[in-house]
Amino acid sequence: xxxxxxxxxxxxxxxxxxxxxxxxxxxxxxxxxxxxxxxxxxxxxxxxxxxxxxxxxxxxxxxxxxxxxxxxxxxxxxxxxxxxxxxxxxxxxxxxxxxxxxxxxxxxxxxxxxxxxxxxxxxxxxxxxxxxx
Amino acid sequence: xxxxxxxxxxxxxxxxxxxxxxxxxxxxxxxxxxxxxxxxxxxxxxxxxxxxxxxxxxxxxxxxxxxxxxxxxxxxxxxxxxxxxxxxxxxxxxxxxxxxxxxxxxxxxxxxxxxxxxxxxxxxxxxxxxxxxxxxxxxxxxxxxxxxxxxxxxxxxxxxxxxxxxxxxxxxxxxxxxxxxxxxxxxxxxxxxxxxxxxxxxxxxxxxxxxxxxxxxxxxxxxxxxxxxxxxxxxxxxxxxxxxxxxxxxxxxxxxxxxxxxxxxxxxxxxxxxxxxxxxxxxxxxxxxxxxxxxxxxxxxxxxxxxxxxxxxxxxxxxxxxxxxxxxxxxxxxxxxxxxxxxxxxxxxxxxxxxxxxxxxxxxxxxxxxxxxxxxxxxxxxxxxxxxxx
Ligand SMILES: [Zn+2]
Numbered sequence: 283x284x285x286x287x288x289x290x291x292x293x294x295x296x297x298x299x300x301x302x303x304x305x306x307x308x309x310x311x312x313x314x315x316x317x318x319x320x321x322x323x324x325x326x327x328x329x330x331x332x333x334x335x336x337x338x339x340x341x342x343x344x345x346x347x348x349x350x351x352x353x354x355x356x357x358x359x360x361x362x363x364x365x366x367x368x369x370x371x372x373x374x375x376x377x378x379x380x381x382x383x384x385x386x387x388x389x390x391x392x393x394x395x396x397x398x399x400x401x402x403x404x405x406x407x408x409x410x411x412x413x414x415x
Numbered sequence: 416x417x418x419x420x421x422x423x424x425x426x427x428x429x430x431x432x433x434x435x436x437x438x439x440x441x442x443x444x445x446x447x448x449x450x451x452x453x454x455x456x457x458x459x460x461x462x463x464x465x466x467x468x469x470x471x472x473x474x475x476x477x478x479x480x481x482x483x484x485x486x487x488x489x490x491x492x493x494x495x496x497x498x499x500x501x502x503x504x505x506x507x508x509x510x511x512x513x514x515x516x517x518x519x520x521x522x523x524x525x526x527x528x529x530x531x532x533x534x535x536x537x538x539x540x541x542x543x544x545x546x547x548x549x550x551x552x553x554x555x556x557x558x559x560x561x562x563x564x565x566x567x568x569x570x571x572x573x574x575x576x577x578x579x580x581x582x583x584x585x586x587x588x589x590x591x592x593x594x595x596x597x598x599x600x601x602x603x604x605x606x607x608x609x610x611x612x613x614x615x616x617x618x619x620x621x622x623x624x625x626x627x628x629x630x631x632x633x634x635x636x637x638x639x640x641x642x643x644x645x646x647x648x649x650x651x652x653x654x655x656x657x658x659x660x661x662x663x664x665x666x667x668x669x670x671x672x673x674x675x676x677x678x679x680x681x682x683x684x685x686x687x688x689x690x691x692x693x694x695x696x697x698x699x700x701x702x703x704x705x706x707x708x709x710x711x712x713x714x715x716x717x718x719x720x721x722x723x724x725x726x727x728x729x730x731x732x733x734x735x736x737x738x739x740x741x742x743x744x745x746x747x748x749x750x751x752x753x754x755x756x757x758x759x760x761x762x763x764x765x766x767x768x769x770x771x772x773x774x775x776x777x778x779x780x781x782x783x784x785x786x787x788x789x790x791x792x793x794x795x796x797x798x799x800x801x802x803x804x805x
Binding site: 285286287288289290291294298319320345346347348349350351352353354355357358361364366368376377378379380391392405407 | 546547548549550552553554555556557558559560561563564567568569571572575616617618619620621622666667668669673
């Protein structure tokens with residue numbers, strides 16, 4: 283069973299397109315200098331609409347995680363148990379991700395992680411693996 | 416007591432057997448039965464209702480998209496105040512605040528707040544299939560089990576920051592079950608221990624099966640009118656003294672602080688200010704317990720426990736029957752019932768406690784002021800109501 287694919291819209295198309303090129307991009311605000319995730323139309327920090335895309339370094343640390351023993355529906359049954367994390371990127375924003383299966387047992391809050399682009403069903407997702415850049 | 420003040424004059428819920436409505440029915444039938452029972456208690460009829468408040472998950476996509484409009488037709492009424500505010504399971508606390516304002520401003524005379532769900536009977540509880548549109552593009556593709564996964568992420572962060580343990584969380588499930596044991600209407604009544612909670616299958620680490628709310632049917636209704644009408648009926652009215660609401664995020668990664676329930680802090684601060692009371696005045700607290708971590712975070716956010724001290728606060732049976740801080744005295748969403756959205760049942764339980772009409776074993780003596788707090792979404796929204804006898 284195919285996993286749920288993002289229904290890409292004009293506001294998110296650049297993000298998904300960049301992932302296909304193995305790049306993680308973020309929206310950043312020219313007015314206040316802060317990045318955010320996921321991409322918005324107005325800066326959630328200062329409410330400026332003067333936004334730009336920036337390339338993320340792809341590094342950060344684990345803010346929290348859970349091990350999904352009971353999967354989110356049939357599409358994820360083969361993966362279970364799998365580790366979902368919220369990662370604080372070095373640029374500041376937090377994003378949801380999955381930790382690559384090989385590192386699942388060693389996951390701890392505060393550990394350094396690096397993006398690992400994983401191709402699944404014609405979709406590239408920004409997984410993370412343990413370890414700095 | 417001023418004549419124009421809003422008061423609760425009727426409450427009702429749908430009897431359940433093993434988590435299913437005793438009298439089988441659709442969500443609309445369940446709502447209609449509860450509405451009639453609550454109005455009967457108030458000495459009113461559907462013909463008196465001119466304000467309708469509801470939130471639900473039935474009929475979507477379809478007639479449930481405009482739930483008050485559909486319900487008005489089904490009930491044969493023509494309300495002039497409609498409120499389908501849906502901020503999750505906390506919607507009903509928000510509805511009560513809105514209803515109180517509408518009545519006090521003269522927009523309507525009799526407000527009916529209702530909820531109904533046949534999810535258990537219909538085997539329809541399934542939030543995993545949320546389409547990955549708009550903001551969900553950044554959550555659904557990861558396979559986060561919803562809603563439990565978001566709560567698990569919060570629990571893990573709270574454990575990391577404050578040393579909260581699974582045993583602390585288990586105390587909350589054990590206390591809820593003990594209250595349910597005193598409530599003949601509750602779905603799960605057999606006592607459980609901390610060890611039982613720890614040994615239950617893991618659903619989404621660190622939360623296990625007994626850290627999670629039930630999946631049941633359910634229905635409830637609340638009737639609100641002006642104090643002058645309640646006097647005329649000779650009822651024991653319950654006043655709505657303060658209310659507040661807030662929401663901080665929908666996707667869990669956007670929660671401002673996973674170890675802190677900001678929405679509850681914001682909502683309750685407003686409710687306390689409006690009511691003009693402090694924590695000392697609160698005789699009874701009823702809070703949304705979708706998961707054990709929800710209760711712990713809420714007790715901290717409301718200011719009853721210190722930040723980070725929720726685990727210590729609930730230890731040693733403090734919130735269980737006979738403890739110093741009775742909480743969720745019907746057994747809560749963890750052990751009484753959880754029909755998708757639970758918020759209305761917090762209010763119904765508080766009203767019955769204040770009237771002194773629950774079973775003697777679980778009746779809290781002299782409840783003059785009660786605080787009810789609902790949480791909705793994935794720790795997303797909060798709505799607080801402060802109720803009083805005078
Ligand atoms: Zn900005």
